[in-house]
Amino acid sequence: MQVEVKEAGPCRRELRISFPADRVESEYGKMLAAYKNQAKIPGFRPGKAPVNLVEKRFAKDILEELKERLIGVGYHEAIQQEKMDVVSVLEVRDVSFGRNQDMAFTVMLDIPPVFDLPEYRKIKLQAKEVSVTDDEVQQALTELRQRFGTLEEKSEGTIARGDLVQMDYEASFGGKKIEEVAPGALRLGRAEGAWLYADEHAFIPGLGEAVIGSAVGDAVSVPVEFGPDFPEKAIAGQKAEYRVTIKGMRQMKMAEINEEFLKRLGAASEEALREDIRTDLQQHKEQEEISRRKNEIMKTLMDAVSFDLPESVVNEETSSAISDIVRSSAQRGVTDEALMEKKDEIFEAASRSAKDKVKLRYILHKIATAENMEVSDADYRNHVARAAMGYGMDPEKLLKDIEGKNRKERIIDDIRVGRALDFVLAEADVQG
Secondary structure (H helix, E strand, O other): OEEEEEEEEOOEEEEEEEEOHHHHHHHHHHHHHHHHHHOOOOOOOOOOOOHHHHHHHHHHHHHHHHHHHHHHHHHHHHHHHOOOOOOEEEEEEEEEOOOOOOEEEEEEEEOOOOOOOOOOOOOEEEOOOOOOOHHHHHHHHHHHHHHOOEEEEOOOOOOOOOOEEEEEEEEEEOOEOHHHHOOOOHHHOEEEEEEEEOOOOOOOOOHHHHOOOOOOOOEEEEEEEOOOOOOOHHHOOOEEEEEEEEEEEEEEEOOOOOHHHHHHOOOOOHHHHHHHHHHHHHHHHHHHHHHHHHHHHHHHHHHOOOOOOOHHHHHHHHHHHHHHHHHHHHHOOOOHHHHHHOHHHHHHHHHHHHHHHHHHHHHHHHHHHHOOOOOOHHHHHHHHHHHHHHHOOOHHHHHHHHHHOOOHHHHHHHHHHHHHHHHHHHHOEEEO
């Protein structure tokens, strides 16, 4: 067998593989013998039909099966002979095949990038102080009281921050109605009896805060400016005037800190609850600091080395990133029409994200190899069991799902990559 390797682009190779005619004929003879032993031909017991009759009857099937077999055998022998690590096979083409003649075919494939690892030990990091203030504990306690509180009708007085407000509203975009500007987002421009919280989290920017101080029956005019990154592209960057009529309001009555409240939260006393809150906030901040340091490490590693990436891997990761963006946007209420209008921006964002993710994965994978990081079957099963707990699934069922979708190797690789990042973090030179 002969193999000719040509460079066909970054991380892409073209293999021209050929077999001599005598190898083809030898393999043909073996396959014909196999057919003779298994063929069922009327008038003959299995394996007893004359070989020329078997050949005449199954010639087309034998040749087609032989061609596929030789392509598979040739490909595997070629990558072993050339000591190639293959990421993906893109196509098989230009097949030349027949009896009593040489066989040849071309395989196009992608291979991993070749690069030297940057220095990954003793990466300098600046530590940030992690502490919890009394004000943060108080704010968290207030939010807990609100979460367990009740909304009560408020017939008198004015709207206060945090009240739930019922309103009618209609927007004017430079004299145009919402139907003319964004027909796929009518709720953003007109509603009757809508409920919004009087705070900064209203889905229409600034509208919730603007009604603070108003009373039931008031009609107010609210200028609204939609930022350039607003999800509904048709009105992103635009200004509008909202005419709002207050129809009702409800006041949040926070839960009292009493025995029942403390019991629901599993705390023996208010002091114990505050300590629990402080501990939770501290742990959360510490985890955020770890995440920040990991992000710094990832950026440092990616900035330190440059190399080509396999196009097929980037394309696959880009498709996955686009799916994530579309799903997330749909959950935020972005319409299909708005997504189509932003398809070029979505693709660019997904492509950048995919390239960074693929590059980082290759770097961390190489670090894991350099540090001889292996994943045992017990490591794999424990990892899946922890994931199953998070999903509320039976671990054995999740294992079957993963292996049924041939994702075990990817999970194992994820574990190795995660360990490599943890290793680099542990080896970092943290200052301050």
